[in-house]
Amino acid sequence: MRELQVSLNRTQKIRLQKALQNLQDLSSKPNSSASASVTVSDTISVNHEDGVLKGHGTSEHDGEVVATLCGVVERVNKLVYVRALRARYKPEIGDIVVGRVIEVVPKRWRVEINFSQDAVLMLSSMNLPDGIQRRRTAIDELNMRSIFEESDVVCAEVRGFQHDGSLHLQARSQKYGKLERGQLLTIPPYLVKRRKQHFHYLEQYGIDLIIGCNGFIWVGEHVEARDDMVTEDQEKASEQNSKSSGRLTSIGEGEKAYTPLDTRKSVCRIANAIRVLSSLAFNLTVEVILETVEMGTTLNLDIHEMLGAEFYVLVAEQEVKRRNSSGKKKG
Amino acid sequence: MEYVSPEGLRLDGRRPMEMRQIRAEIGAVGKADGSAVFEMGNTKVIAAVYGPREVQNRSQQINDKALVRCEYSMANFSTGDRMRKQKGDRRSTEISLVIRQTMEACILTHLMPRSQIDIFVQVLQADGGTRSACINAATLALADAGIPMCDLITSCSAGYLNSTPLLDLNYVEDSAGGADVTVGILAKSDKVTLLQMDAKLPMDIFENIMQLAVEGCKAIANYIREVLLENTKKLEHRRGV
Numbered sequence: 001m002r003e004l005q006v007s008l009n010r011t012q013k014i015r016l017q018k019a020l021q022n023l024q025d026l027s028s029k030p031n032s033s034a035s036a037s038v039t040v041s042d043t044i045s046v047n048h049e050d051g052v053l054k055g056h057g058t059s060e061h062d063g064e065v066v067a068t069l070c071g072v073v074e075r076v077n078k079l080v081y082v083r084a085l086r087a088r089y090k091p092e093i094g095d096i097v098v099g100r101v102i103e104v105v106p107k108r109w110r111v112e113i114n115f116s117q118d119a120v121l122m123l124s125s126m127n128l129p130d131g132i133q134r135r136r137t138a139i140d141e142l143n144m145r146s147i148f149e150e151s152d153v154v155c156a157e158v159r160g161f162q163h164d165g166s167l168h169l170q171a172r173s174q175k176y177g178k179l180e181r182g183q184l185l186t187i188p189p190y191l192v193k194r195r196k197q198h199f200h201y202l203e204q205y206g207i208d209l210i211i212g213c214n215g216f217i218w219v220g221e222h223v224e225a226r227d228d229m230v231t232e233d234q235e236k237a238s239e240q241n242s243k244s245s246g247r248l249t250s251i252g253e254g255e256k257a258y259t260p261l262d263t264r265k266s267v268c269r270i271a272n273a274i275r276v277l278s279s280l281a282f283n284l285t286v287e288v289i290l291e292t293v294e295m296g297t298t299l300n301l302d303i304h305e306m307l308g309a310e311f312y313v314l315v316a317e318q319e320v321k322r323r324n325s326s327g328k329k330k331g
Numbered sequence: 332m333e334y335v336s337p338e339g340l341r342l343d344g345r346r347p348m349e350m351r352q353i354r355a356e357i358g359a360v361g362k363a364d365g366s367a368v369f370e371m372g373n374t375k376v377i378a379a380v381y382g383p384r385e386v387q388n389r390s391q392q393i394n395d396k397a398l399v400r401c402e403y404s405m406a407n408f409s410t411g412d413r414m415r416k417q418k419g420d421r422r423s424t425e426i427s428l429v430i431r432q433t434m435e436a437c438i439l440t441h442l443m444p445r446s447q448i449d450i451f452v453q454v455l456q457a458d459g460g461t462r463s464a465c466i467n468a469a470t471l472a473l474a475d476a477g478i479p480m481c482d483l484i485t486s487c488s489a490g491y492l493n494s495t496p497l498l499d500l501n502y503v504e505d506s507a508g509g510a511d512v513t514v515g516i517l518a519k520s521d522k523v524t525l526l527q528m529d530a531k532l533p534m535d536i537f538e539n540i541m542q543l544a545v546e547g548c549k550a551i552a553n554y555i556r557e558v559l560l561e562n563t564k565k566l567e568h569r570r571g572v
Contacts, residue, residue: 038560071477
């Protein structure tokens with residue numbers, strides 16, 4: 001999803017250019033981080049007398065520190081490294097990621113998370129649906145497909161690298177697990193900032209928003225996290241009832257599983273807001289996404305109009321306003 | 332046939348030491364991790380990079396470095412007479428191999444063990460020098476994909492016709508039957524990673540021509556660096572704090 005293919009008319013083009021120009025002025029004024037942009041094989045000026053630690057994205061060439069990536073030079077005390085912008089996701093322990101199951105193999109699932117390898121989710125590192133702590137038996141192994149199937153979207157936490165270099169995930173809480181009834185969006189991972197909270201329940205829309213650190217974003221209908229045993233017992237009872245009473249109730253259950261139109265509409269609205277923001281390459285946070293969605297609703301725009309040229313320009317202008325005001329607050 | 336007129340102009344109006352106009356654009360393919368379009372005059376090439384990603388064929392996996400693959404193809408409509416060649420003909424296999432080896436020389440493959448990098452290049456318009464254009468496009472696409480490289484590789488061709496050294500041959504000059512030297516260099520360290528010639532030349536003339544091609548490579552490297560820097564700055568500005 002690079003530069004959105006929208007046909008702008010002349011005024012829109014000028015407005016967009018002006019907005020983007022403003023953004024550039026804003027970010028270049030206060031800190032000189034933009035001037036520290038480097039490309040591959042650019043020399044990074046360092047003071048060799050202090051001693052330098054070369055970090056990621058750098059190498060040594062003829063006694064000079066040279067960048068091996070396109071990005072921004074960051075300096076922390078002696079450490080010099082290049083923060084890459086457009087690149088694949090680099091996992092860190094404890095990150096919350098959204099991924100897609102691509103293979104079910106003995107005792108584990110392979111999950112695609114936009115990393116250079118597929119991540120591994122072991123059967124033993126996830127909570128069983130019945131919530132009981134016990135050894136995983138061969139029967140559990142045979143029933144793995146009842147938990148996740150191929151091409152299911154799942155949410156998990158990065159557990160760490162194993163000795164053989166493979167990346168392991170874990171899902172040891174009710175909030176992790178299979179994601180259903182929603183949309184998965186893929187954005188460049190550098191637009192997501194690591195935060196305390198990556199799960200968001202948007203009450204006004206009845207929607208769960210999961211911003212995975214790997215640039216996979218889930219927008220879906222809100223599901224109540226069920227971790228108390230009472231409700232589960234009740235469910236079991238109702239299941240038995242439905243089994244005994246046969247087909248009629250299974251239709252009723254189907255209706256219960258049906259997502260209301262309003263919820264589906266808001267899923268699309270939020271998804272489109274994310275699409276616009278990511279094609280403009282703006283940083284994505286819940287606040288920004290919600291603001292964009294609200295702007296769409298106050299302007300009475302249809303869902304499809306949110307991907308149109310006018311809204312695209314408006315979002316850019318709004319971003320300028322926001323950064324202006326946040327800059328003033330700081331100053 | 333006269334390829335250089337008495338006034339010292341070539342068929343398309345360039346001077347012997349003049350390059351065609353170059354233009355590069357980053358981000359042409361939405362789904363790819365990195366992509367670029369590179370134009371040298373009428374030659375136009377699109378490159379897309381996928382990866383580093385999981386190795387598709389387990390048996391090809393290398394345990395201490397990344398596997399680099401490259402696929403070169405020519406669009407049916409890229410040449411004057413529309414051709415119908417299948418994918419795996421000898422010419423494109425050879426060029427795929429050349430591009431793969433050239434790019435492998437600059438990618439720091441040991442940083443991405445057990446993964447695979449796919450480079451796809453397609454010629455959209457062919458007017459001579461497709462090989463060099465493909466390498467330049469691939470470099471841009473790799474840099475856009477955030478794949479660590481020790482240096483930028485650029486490539487340019489030069490030839491020898493009517494006892495004049497010519498820089499950056501176009502299709503007519505290329506098919507004239509004279510020598511055609513394609514050079515690929517590491518821009519910063521001045522190392523040669525690719526050198527191809529398809530005719531015979533005396534030693535002293537060859538050195539001249541190679542020097543000319545190297546100069547061309549450096550000019551392209553400057554341009555590519557500018558494009559990349561501008562793109563990086565744009566992304567950083569857009570992203571904000």
